[in-house]
Amino acid sequence: AAGVIQSPRHLIKEKRETATLKCYPIPRHDTVYWYQQGPGQDPQFLISFYEKMQSDKGSIPDRFSAQQFSDYHSELNMSSLELGDSALYFCASSLLPASPNTEAFFGQGTRLTVV
Amino acid sequence: AQSVTQLGSHVSVSEGALVLLRCNYSSSVPPYLFWYVQYPNQGLQLLLKYTTGATLVKGINGFEAEFKKSETSFHLTKPSAHMSDAAEYFCAVSDRKDSGAGSYQLTFGKGTKLSVIP
Numbered sequence: 001a002a003g004v005i006q007s008p009r010h011l012i013k014e015k016r017e018t019a020t021l022k023c024y025p026i027p028r029h030d031t032v033y034w035y036q037q038g039p040g041q042d043p044q045f046l047i048s049f050y051e052k053m054q055s056d057k058g059s060i061p062d063r064f065s066a067q068q069f070s071d072y073h074s075e076l077n078m079s080s081l082e083l084g085d086s087a088l089y090f091c092a093s094s095l096l097p098a099s100p101n102t103e104a105f106f107g108q109g110t111r112l113t114v115v
Numbered sequence: 116a117q118s119v120t121q122l123g124s125h126v127s128v129s130e131g132a133l134v135l136l137r138c139n140y141s142s143s144v145p146p147y148l149f150w151y152v153q154y155p156n157q158g159l160q161l162l163l164k165y166t167t168g169a170t171l172v173k174g175i176n177g178f179e180a181e182f183k184k185s186e187t188s189f190h191l192t193k194p195s196a197h198m199s200d201a202a203e204y205f206c207a208v209s210d211r212k213d214s215g216a217g218s219y220q221l222t223f224g225k226g227t228k229l230s231v232i233p
Contacts, residue, residue, distance in 0.1 A: 004158075033220070042205060042223035043159070056220045090158060104221070106151075106159040 002026055004093050004107035012113045013081050021076040021110045025093030031055070032074040033104060034066060035090040043090060049074060081114045088112075117142040117208050121224035129232045134178075134193040136227050138206030141187060147209040148189040149221065150180055154202045162204075165189065176200070201231045 005024040013019050025032050031050045035043040036059075045058035049068035060066070063081075068074045072093075078085060088111050092104040122137040140146060147166050151159040163174025170182040176199075180191045189206060207221040 035221075042225050043221075045220050045222070048220065058220060092159075103161055103164070105161075108156075108158040111156075 004091055004105050006089075006091050006107040006110050008110060009108065010111050010113075012115060014115055015081055015083060017081050017114075019078045019081060019112060021078070021089055021091075021112070023074045023076070023091030023093075023107060025072050025074070025091075026095075026105055029093035029095045029105075030072060031094045031096065031104075032068055032072070033092040033094075034060075034074070034076050035092065035106075037088040037090060037109070038084075039087070041087075046076070078112075083114050086112060086114045117146065117222050119206050119208050119222055119224035121204075121206050121227050123227055124225060125228045125230070127230040127232060128196045130198055131195050134191070134196045134200065134229065136191040136204050136206075136229065138180075138189045138191065138224060139187050140189060140206070140208045142208055145184075148180075148182060149207040149209070150174065150178070150189070150191050151205045151207060151223075152176075152202045153205065153226075159205065162191070196229075196231045198231050198233065201229055203228045 007022045033048040034046040037043040046060040047066050048056045052068045064078050066076045088109040090109045092106045094102050094104040118141050120139045149164045150162040153159050162178050163172045165172045165182045173179045178193045203226045205226045206224040209221050
């Protein structure tokens with residue numbers, strides 16, 4: 001079965017550079033979520049999109065932006081990178097927003113290292 | 116605001132022994148509760164979830180959890196640990212959103228690393 005695809009799997013950037021992370025949800029899933037997991041930390045919710053509109057916003061820095069495109073894939077754009085942005089970035093997708101029978105499936109993550 | 120507390124950042128059990136990973140939550144509304152497992156360099160895989168109905172929830176790989184409202188707990192158990200259970204386990208809570216474009220905004224606990232000793 002198709003899963004959530006994230007690219008790239010690994011990314012190394014220098015301070016003050018920009019990075020773009022991509023997420024391809026499971027086919028027919030219309031909701032995408034982004035999470036950030038720092039080293040040894042729990043995942044923190046950043047932002048989510050439903051039908052190409054932002055649906056929830058968490059602890060996403062102003063230097064970051066995201067969008068969901070017409071084919072439902074999503075991109076997380078990160079500018080002026082800082083050392084503290086080094087983390088594993090997860091994307092998850094679900095069909096429809098929260099309901100008892102909805103499950104969010106996570107991708108394998110993009111590991112961003114800022115040097 | 117919702118929060119999750121996982122007691123014990125690291126738990127070691129012998130192979131074949133009972134696994135018990137503790138999770139307590141706080142939420143202003145009846146929550147959805149989840150347990151996820153993360154293997155090294157892997158994504159998060161859903162083990163089980165509680166939304167409504169029966170408070171004892173069975174998940175994959177022989178794990179189960181019981182929602183106890185009076186104790187605000189959702190502890191994860193498995194009767195007999197297997198070497199392949201060694202991983203990090205995250206408890207998570209999501210506020211119920213009954214309508215509208217809500218989302219599965221999850222609040223995770225800090226995680227518990229489970230080690231299984233042969």
